[in-house]
Amino acid sequence: MTGPLIPMGIIGQGWDLVIALLIGMAFGYVLESAGFSSSRKLAGVFYGYDFTVLRVFFTAAITAMVGLLYFGYMGWIDLSMIYVNKTFLIAAIVGGITMGLGFITGGYCPGTSMCGIAIGKIDAMVFTGGMLLGIFIFSEGFPLVKGIYQGYDLGALKINEVLGLSTGVFAILLIIVALVAFVITRIVENKVKKVEY
Amino acid sequence: MKFKHPNRSFVAFVVIFVLVIVIGLLTINKPDLKYKLSIDESVEQLMANEDKIYPEDLVGIIEMEEPGYVLIDLRNPYEFIKGHIAGAINIPTNSILSKDKLKMFNRYAADSTVVVLYGQTQLEANGPWMILKQMGYDNMKVLLGGYHYFTTGPLDFYDMPEIPEYLVEEPAYDYYGIMEAMGSKSGEDAGAVGQPQIVIPVRKKKESVVEGGC
Amino acid sequence: MNKAFYILAVFLLLLGTGLVLLPDREHSDEASPGELLSNLRNPSRFISTDKVAEMIISQDPALLLVDVRDMYDFLDYSLPGAHSIPLEEIMMYNWVDSLSYKQSQIVLFSNSDILADQAWVLLKRKKYENIHIMKGGLNHWFETIIQPEPPAETAADDEIDRYQFRKGASIYFTGGAVPLEQETSTEAVMVKRKNKTQLVEGGC
């Protein structure tokens, strides 16, 4: 009963692609049913007419985080084996802002564009085509940004360690922040002129 | 997702999830057996190189019926029945950490009885001995040579070879000499991957072992 | 606000408060005595001298030979490419980042297998993986690889194959000289044996 199952060798390597498929299906189903296949719904979060993205996103991240912490506490999962992505400070910030600009112009992010494609959104297909091109451009221009890409490596930091909080305290603070944000966004949503889509 | 009553389903999901966690918390496995010695302490204790019982001494102990010793045979019951050192108790390696056995070891520790562990060879007893030692059972000792030597090797206290066979960590050959004789150029390992290299150990803070990803 | 929000709020606040209130639980980065004991029964903790010889000869990049005897013994003779990490220093050695140890197959050896086994138990308590003990140690290495016993004429093919391999390995390790016994083999060709003792693959 100790996870993560695949790194621990409890589930054989052969199964992981089947699992990937199943997890992907669940992921896609939930995203699409929440409305993430519509770019105008996604963009709503930036113009105040629809905060679905924020709600789903925060709820999911926090639920998974709390679940992970409990699983770790009970010894069901070895938290030290959970992949924590490294922080390359400048690359993360520049990359994040670039993605933000891409988000507001393209109206999708990679996962949601897949949902869009699945239900026949042509703009999502073009977006994904753009992404392929973008990755190609990045790869070709990689020598130019190599310094930023590999520089300012802060290592695999956890945010609660940076803030000097215990995981539990950080979790409850984040929960409160999220719940307050949900209330505020509901108020904003009611004030902003509705956009039909 | 189509739910007839989304809120009811939501409540159901949430309740199930919370229940799983509550049950998990209630059935949390109790802390397993613990070590008393830290790793550094057990390295120290290994370097002290005590806790060895020489087979020729054991002969004396058995003959004189010296009190304060107990022999534990770690081999499996089948081997035990086929033959064992007189007076030995059979506790197969697998079961040394079972509750009643630990109770027994605690008793021996309390009245400072020396527990002599043996397997077929010394190697067989080495792991169990180290584990029990690290758990704080100071009275554990290992029979050098194991059952094999005890039943086959010379045991006359006054007439032992200079390096008895049971001291397995002694080089059995003159490695350097043989390599020289067999044509290794000036001790170099010809045709080898590379020179042996001395690694200077660095003291370092412990770091998390696991890196993510594949 | 809709009902779902309240459900979520109750759920998250409940679990979140729980997280704060839960008593600290010791999370050991060490294998428990029970785990250690069950590790002892894993046959893959040993590796044969033949397999080690094969890995050295094929220059297996994953192989990391560790001589746990003291420095003097090491300087006298050690396996080609071996690192010297005396048992005393085994826990000081920085395994994690010096050699990407996850990809390595670490083989511990001493003159016999007791010291190596002690090092193994210590490392296993620290949950290191892919560590093996060279069964029989250097004594067995000399018996089997450097000075192999020729099998009886009537021996099974397997055994003769193995002898051929060892003979070749002996020539490899001793520097290509004519073997001590008058074996007719002029061909110093390595006889590649089939991989019977496959090391356990770990990780990804």
Place this chain on the structure above:
Amino acid sequence: MTTSKIIDRSKKYANPYLSGFLLGMVLLATFYITGRGLGASGAIKSTVVTAVVTFAESHAANSDYYSKFISDDSHPMNNWLVFEIIGVLAGAFLSGAIAGRLKLKVEHSPKITSRTRLIMAGFGGILFGIGSQLGRGCTSGAALSGMASMSLAGFIAMLTIFGGAYFFAYFFRKFWI
């Protein structure tokens, strides 16, 4: 007020909190099974790497960036994320089919033409492609999974992606509202 509209929509799409909770469960299961979170841009990267390897193998091997992802024994396409994305397509299709949302169309604000929307989508895609490589992951891989595993990088990704989008939102408002 457009209450009727809101009710309509809430019938159309699942409740966001319920969806979020379920997505959280999926994410938790992913962590439990694989030790790492969900991702999407990785699969697209694999596709690019595969394409480049197929059409210009020596170029790919010489490039610093591609060569990171090419290893002799595993085909870059044979990648966990690629299968996950195939699953996403299937799952989203299923959901869309059940809800009757399957329709080939360009979704855009009535104030702009389809063409403008497509140009913007392509442009955004390019930026997202570049950004996701520089930031080592996209909204799902870096931000969502990163937040769940409490990594600093995840929170930075979340703040910069949404912060960036909010910052630029003003300039692109006529494309959306």
